[in-house]
Amino acid sequence: MSSQSERSTLLDTWAETSAHVFDSMVAANRAAFAALGVEATTDEEVPAERVEPAEDLPEWHAETTTDSPETVSVGDRFEFTKTITDDHVRSFAASSGDTNPLHLDDEFAEQTRFCGRIAHGTLVSGLISAALARVPGLVIYLSQDLEFHNPVRIGDRITAECEIVEDLGNSQYRLMTRVLDGEDVAIDGEAVILIDDLPEE
Amino acid sequence: MSSQSERSTLLDTWAETSAHVFDSMVAANRAAFAALGVEATTDEEVPAERVEPAEDLPEWHAETTTDSPETVSVGDRFEFTKTITDDHVRSFAASSGDTNPLHLDDEFAEQTRFCGRIAHGTLVSGLISAALARVPGLVIYLSQDLEFHNPVRIGDRITAECEIVEDLGNSQYRLMTRVLDGEDVAIDGEAVILIDDLPEE
Numbered sequence: 001m002s003s004q005s006e007r008s009t010l011l012d013t014w015a016e017t018s019a020h021v022f023d024s025m026v027a028a029n030r031a032a033f034a035a036l037g038v039e040a041t042t043d044e045e046v047p048a049e050r051v052e053p054a055e056d057l058p059e060w061h062a063e064t065t066t067d068s069p070e071t072v073s074v075g076d077r078f079e080f081t082k083t084i085t086d087d088h089v090r091s092f093a094a095s096s097g098d099t100n101p102l103h104l105d106d107e108f109a110e111q112t113r114f115c116g117r118i119a120h121g122t123l124v125s126g127l128i129s130a131a132l133a134r135v136p137g138l139v140i141y142l143s144q145d146l147e148f149h150n151p152v153r154i155g156d157r158i159t160a161e162c163e164i165v166e167d168l169g170n171s172q173y174r175l176m177t178r179v180l181d182g183e184d185v186a187i188d189g190e191a192v193i194l195i196d197d198l199p200e201e
Numbered sequence: 202m203s204s205q206s207e208r209s210t211l212l213d214t215w216a217e218t219s220a221h222v223f224d225s226m227v228a229a230n231r232a233a234f235a236a237l238g239v240e241a242t243t244d245e246e247v248p249a250e251r252v253e254p255a256e257d258l259p260e261w262h263a264e265t266t267t268d269s270p271e272t273v274s275v276g277d278r279f280e281f282t283k284t285i286t287d288d289h290v291r292s293f294a295a296s297s298g299d300t301n302p303l304h305l306d307d308e309f310a311e312q313t314r315f316c317g318r319i320a321h322g323t324l325v326s327g328l329i330s331a332a333l334a335r336v337p338g339l340v341i342y343l344s345q346d347l348e349f350h351n352p353v354r355i356g357d358r359i360t361a362e363c364e365i366v367e368d369l370g371n372s373q374y375r376l377m378t379r380v381l382d383g384e385d386v387a388i389d390g391e392a393v394i395l396i397d398d399l400p401e402e
Contacts, residue, residue: 049295053302053309060298080298088296094250095289095296096327097261097281100334101254108254111400112339121342122323122330126297129323133301138313141322145346199312 049087059083062134069137069195072173074164080131081159084119084152092123118151124186127160128177135162138196142172145191150184158186171195250288260284263335270338270396273374275365281332282360285320285353293324319352325387328361329378336363339397343373346390353380353387363392372396 051057061081066072093099098120101108109117125146132139152158158181166174172194179187252258262282267273294300299321302309310318326347333340353359359382367375373395380388 050291051295051300051305053300053304053306055300057295057298062298082298090251091292092296092327094252094258095293095324097258097263097283097331098327098334099252099254099256099331100340102339104252105254108400113341113397120327120330121345122327123296125326125345126293126299126321126323129321130298130300133299138303139301140314141349143346143348144322144326145344147344148342196314199309 049091057082062131064134064136067136069197072136072164072195074167076135076164078131078134078162079159080127080134081157082127082130083157084123084154086154088123089117089119089154092120096120096122098122114151117154119154119156121146121148121187124152124158124179127158127179128162128187128189128191131160131162131177132175132191132193135193135195138198140194140196142192142194144177145189147188148186149188150181150186152179152181152186156181162191165190168192250292258283263332265335265337268337270398273337273365273396275368277336277365279332279335279363280360281328281335282358283328283331284358285324285355287355289324290318290320290355293321297321297323299323315352318355320355320357322347322349322388325353325359325380328359328380329363329388329390329392332361332363332378333376333392333394336394336396339399341395341397343393343395345378345392348389349387350389351382351385351387353382357382359387366391369393 056062059082061079063077063079065076065078089103093104100120102112102114103109103117103120106117109115125144128144129141132141158179160177160179162175162177164173165176168174172192175191175193177187177189177191178185257263260283262280264278264280266277266279290304294305301321303313303315304310304318304321307318310316326345329345330342333342359380361378361380363376363378365374366377369375373393376392376394378388378390378392379386
């Protein structure tokens with residue numbers, strides 16, 4: 001499920017800092033979360049990582065070709081990049097219930113075809129949701145097809161790329177969605193979203 | 202991505218406690234996580250919820266019709282039930298990067314068509330991954346199609362139901378997958394998995 005509030009305000013700020021259509025949307029004022037964002041520890045007392053609504057952590061990177069719900073159209077692209085840490089994998093295991101040792105147990109995972117732990121595919125697909133959350137307007141997830149092509153390792157920095165490929169009418173759009181891990185395609189697929197108007201502020 | 206280690210050992214234990222083919226797979230010896238499993242707080246100092254590989258938290262419930270990789274076949278079912286807490290939604294926002302205020306901001310969400318906050322669709326789909334992790338053997342996620350039909354509220358207790366509907370050969374299976382929130386279908390779709398042999402212990 002995806003959308004955002006105050007996105008246009010944020011985009012206005014970002015737009016002022018860049019002359020490029022493909023604006024860099026890196027946020028820079030969330031220093032409190034900097035250490036947590038890259039921390040990899042199994043200490044059970046580590047605080048849960050927290051973000052505020054519509055917040056971007058410093059290590060995240062988002063890009064978009066449009067900042068206005070009125071102009072969303074075929075060809076618009078939305079990208080989101082972050083690192084997948086051990087903390088993210090362990091908290092997703094607890095949040096989803098997927099405690100597959102392929103994701104959590106080094107010794108087990110080393111004996112599999114992957115020769116080491118990998119991130120949950122569903123967690124990796126969450127970056128697509130994060131990219132779609134950067135589409136201007138209140139974005140509602142209608143469907144998502146996923147093909148898992150390559151594993152993502154703990155510590156990998158990955159990018160979700162989404163591009164609108166069809167205007168389905170009634171504010172619905174079909175997008176090509178994929179997640180890249182370096183040059184490897186981790187996930188390929190497509191999504192359909194509905195864009196509602198944002199609530200009035 | 203899904204599979205499990207020591208699943209056969211765990212299943213042997215569970216099988217001893219039940220004469221039913223549709224074995225209850227509730228684990229009961231993880232009291233240390235009991236409070237965390239149902240906690241809903243926005244305190245940023247709350248410790249991150251942790252689980253061990255192949256562990257089940259007390260509030261989770263899993264059921265399966267088979268415990269042997271050799272006998273997996275069309276008609277076998279795998280279910281997984283858990284509650285989606287505010288903590289899960291907030292940690293998924295940080296782990297995935299989807300900080301859509303529809304999931305995090307009560308005031309914003311109340312003004313949308315959902316009249317309140319809802320869980321991320323991708324987080325909800327994580328329960329399908331958790332159910333597939335209970336398929337005996339080393340389960341590898343090849344694909345997943347998702348249609349989001351109804352929202353899941355914070356605090357809802359939801360169930361993923363997966364049933365093998367086709368043996369595709371080469372240890373690959375197609376499954377019907379859905380997530381139920383009470384009587385509502387939250388997610389409908391299908392998955393394809395590959396079952397590798399478990400590493401030798």
